[in-house]
Amino acid sequence: MLAGGIGGARFLRGLKDALDNREAPTTTGTEITVIGNTGDDITLFGLRVCPDLDTVMYTLGGGINEEQGWGRADETFSVRTELAAYGMQPQWFGLGDRDMATHIVRAQMMAAGYPLSAITEALCDRWQPGVRLLPMSDDRVETHVLVNEGEGQRAIHFQEWWVRHRAAIDAESIVSVGAADAKPAPGVLEAIDTADFVVLPPSNPVVSVGSILGVPGIREAVAATTVVGVSPIIGGAPVRGMADACLKAIGVRTSAEAVAAHYGADLLDGWLVDEADAHTRVPGIEVRALPLYMSTPETTEAIAAAALDLAGELSGVDTGRSTR
Amino acid sequence: MLAGGIGGARFLRGLKDALDNREAPTTTGTEITVIGNTGDDITLFGLRVCPDLDTVMYTLGGGINEEQGWGRADETFSVRTELAAYGMQPQWFGLGDRDMATHIVRAQMMAAGYPLSAITEALCDRWQPGVRLLPMSDDRVETHVLVNEGEGQRAIHFQEWWVRHRAAIDAESIVSVGAADAKPAPGVLEAIDTADFVVLPPSNPVVSVGSILGVPGIREAVAATTVVGVSPIIGGAPVRGMADACLKAIGVRTSAEAVAAHYGADLLDGWLVDEADAHTRVPGIEVRALPLYMSTPETTEAIAAAALDLAGELSGVDTGRSTR
Structure with a gap:
């Protein structure tokens, strides 16, 4: 799994619960490696x-x-x-x-x-x-945001834009400083290469998942395996946070469909969307609709279980069945 | 004033109170410069x-x-x-x-x-x-303690000896690492040179006052002015802390008299001792006995007032009279 912060962590807890409630022995001993965003x-x-x-x-x-x-x-x-x-x-x-x-x-x-x-x-x-938690890189990669202020453009640290300004200043662009020269941390590429599949939780597609995919070598490795993602957008709005401000900065509409298209069919194989977005169609990506709000541990586990089902179907790996 | 920690700080509060309760205008506008120990x-x-x-x-x-x-x-x-x-x-x-x-x-x-x-x-x-608070030096001076342990001698940081071992391991010697090459901080020598007199509070004579005097130039400057000290030893025991362990390490008896003699008549002009030590005699040093426990703000102020009286007497500076 490639993870950002809150959304990624909560989904991950649901994923662990879902794995715990699967038939043995297919999922016994399953190891989850989490590649965490360090851009912020x-x-x-x-x-x-x-x-x-x-x-x-x-x-x-x-x-x-x-x-x-x-x-x-x-x-x-x-x-x-x-x-x-x-x-x-x-x-x-x-x-x-x-x-x-x-x-x-x-x-x-x-x-x-x-x-x-x-x-x-x-x-x-x-x-x-x-879980095995790996930073995306041991090198310093920092997300900076180019903003327009009275006197002109200025690049500020992502946290200053996000926490101080609550993303209320328009971002001209979002830059991953240092990404071009960064290497994946030890174990990252090996974990992706040997994974049965990769899950993208409903983390921010720009500054969380996007930041991880921006480290040279990671996107290519992820694209070479089966990838199932969970939409962070429901009915045209972010599930939480201010992902819309980030999407706007990179010229992507705030919709489940646009985010899937942004990830691209070369990367993404399956895409879980909310029932409100059941109309979502992206060529080359298998879309499933289900309730997508992670409001309780149980609903979160159900979303993770659906991700396991879809990943099993698309990868041919036996992911078992939920015993719930 | 040359100050260590708790004893120095409490005495200093008494000194400020004593100055506040003196006749104007002799003491109006009096400035206190505190040269603080940085050896620990x-x-x-x-x-x-x-x-x-x-x-x-x-x-x-x-x-x-x-x-x-x-x-x-x-x-x-x-x-x-x-x-x-x-x-x-x-x-x-x-x-x-x-x-x-x-x-x-x-x-x-x-x-x-x-x-x-x-x-x-x-x-x-x-x-x-x-008060104007100056570190004794901007250079790194660290008090280390040479201790005997099972296998042999080992130098440990003063804090490890003092806080961790409660000075319960015998100190072979106490070394002021870096002192030889240290310079007094900006303003220190000027403050001493222009002072009406210098007061030594009942701080640890080895690792507090001794550490300050160990910075090249400070002892000479202090010795050139009128110096009144307050004994940190009452009736053969430290007022507080474990000064006896430090005195033992440098071969000085734990008595008001021995500490005054250790400072030396070239440095010290007046010495306040407790009534229990009224017998104290050191050639060249004027000794006064009075109750020396800083048990309340009032008793502390009285000790400081006595220091001001004695300093005024010995230096010829008009230190006024207490209005209390």
Whole structure:
């Protein structure tokens, strides 16, 4: 699976539940490798923050703030309050105290020379997410957004656009700085090459999945296997977040059909859309319609089960049957 | 004043109170410059911790944990708990969340190239301690302790000896690493040269005051002016802390008299001792006995007032009279 943050993490939990409720032995011992987006990583106060990797890790490891979908449960904000009292900038990124410890460990390991993939593995030693979590790259790839302001164009970090401006400033373009020279992290291409199939969760198709596919070599590897995606757009609006602002920036309509066409039939083999989008047709892509809101663990598991069914059908791999 | 941590900070508060309760105009506009010990500074989790500077800053700025004497009031420990959950070492140094923000700001400014003196000034912009707080040096000077363990001698950071081992391992010697090549921070020598007199609070004579005096140039400058000290030893025991373990390491008896003799008559002009030590005699040093426990703000102010009286007497500077 290629994963962004909240949507990817929640879908992933549904996927684990779905696999747990399948007939043995076909799915026994199934391993999930998650290739996480690192394009919205940011250095704040000298600490290295990897929002998407952490959201996956906390969600599967039982440490997530469930209501919010990101950050830690039972969080406190003493450090943030004090940094603001010192006038430290930026103040628009709300790092909690518990969460901050993760970024302190990561920054320490980075300073000691460890690559992000090794650091992620070390952090997961504690969280035991039950999946293999790999960053898309150990190289620094940062999503920047070109915005028009009074005086002219300016490139800002994705987080500044997303969190500070709530994507309310029009994006002229979205650039993946460093992507051209980045290499997939160790294990990424091998995981894709040996996978039975690849699942694209309802993550942001531009700055999450798109960012991962932008690392040279990953798109080609993914395209060579069976790929089933879950639409992040329902009835012309993003399921959550502000994916429409990102799609607009790259000239793609906010529709399940347009996103599938954007991924392309060379990449995507199957596409799950909501019943509201049952009319979706993209040549070369098998479309199935079902309720697509991940409103409860049960509905999320049902979507993941449908993805497994479709992936099994398209790949010829026996993905078993749900025992539910 | 040359200051260590808790004892220095509390005495300093008494000194400010004493100056506030003196006849105008002799003491109006009096400025206190505090030269703080940085020998027990330590880098932890990539953050730069300056315990003595912070204790002075928090104490005078109203942010101190009064019961404990160090650290922040209303502190939380989320980051520490989480770092321990990741297995991060060391776990024997208890950094609170609020306190940690100070070290994050400091580490950030250090990474940006600011010297510690400029950083301390920036931090004090928030805390407004009402004194000019200067680190003894912008250079890295670290107190290390040579200890005997099973296999042989080992040098450990002062904090490891003090906080982790509670000074319970015998110290073979105490070394001020980097002191020989250190320069006094900007303003330090000028402040001493232009001071009416210098006060030594009841701080640790070895690892606090001794560390400051060990920066080349500072001892000579201090010796050239009138110096009044307050004994940190009462009746053969340290007022607080484990100063006896430090004195033992440098071969000095734990007595008010021995500490005065250790400072030396070339440095020290006046010495305040407790009534229990009224017998103290050191050739060339004027000794006064009075109750020396800083148990309340009032008793602390009385000790500081006595220091002002003695300093005025010895230096010829009009230090006014207490209006209390």
